[in-house]
Amino acid sequence: MRRRAAAFRRRAQRQRDDGHPARKRPAFRLRPLIEVVGDGMDKRILLGCLSAAGMLLLFGICTKLFGLDARQAISTGFGPIPAIDVFAALVAMGLGGAIARHAHFRWIALLLMVAMWTLTLFTVVSMALPDSPLPMRSMAGALKYNAVAIVLTLAAAFGGALLGERLARRRDGLSMR
Incomplete structure (x- = not known):
């Protein structure tokens, strides 16, 4: 059971590191708005x-x-x-x-x-x-x-x-x- 959970975490981390489009799209769209309104103002x-x-x-x-x-x-x-x-x-x-x-x-x-x-x-x-x-x-x-x-x-x-x-x-x- 632990091996499956560890393998799943590693695969999820690889997808984030490899530039998985599902992970990058929302952050990319919000970046200009955050620069003006959010913490980056x-x-x-x-x-x-x-x-x-x-x-x-x-x-x-x-x-x-x-x-x-x-x-x-x-x-x-x-x-x-x-x-x-x-x-x-x-x-x-x-x-x-x-x-x-x-x-x-x-x-x-x-x-x-x-x-x-x-x-x-x-x-x-x-x-x-x-x-x-x-x-x-x-x-x-x-x-x-x-x-x-x-x-x-x-x-x-x-x-x-x-x-x-x-x-x-x-x-x-x-x-x-």
């Missing part, structure tokens, strides 16, 4: 996320204090373009990218902006009163009304993260990834 990425979110909060507070929140949007035929918010996304994600110095932060910056827009739109729709403008009473209407602003802030966030990462890597003499 660099602390610089976390600091970049926190600093980018803090800068967005700081920009929001400053625009509210200076009374620029209602007058900042540029009206176009496609919808309003919030110039200060687009600039804030560019600068905040640029700072986050410079701190993170990692290519994964670009995608995290996009996810951060998607989360901000989701929370903003949910809040606007949930607080809408019966006498509110029609686009602000439903999520589809709010998305349609703010589509240009959403796309521009997402593009600015990605571009800012990319520029911040590249500038920080160039300054430190690190290779580009």
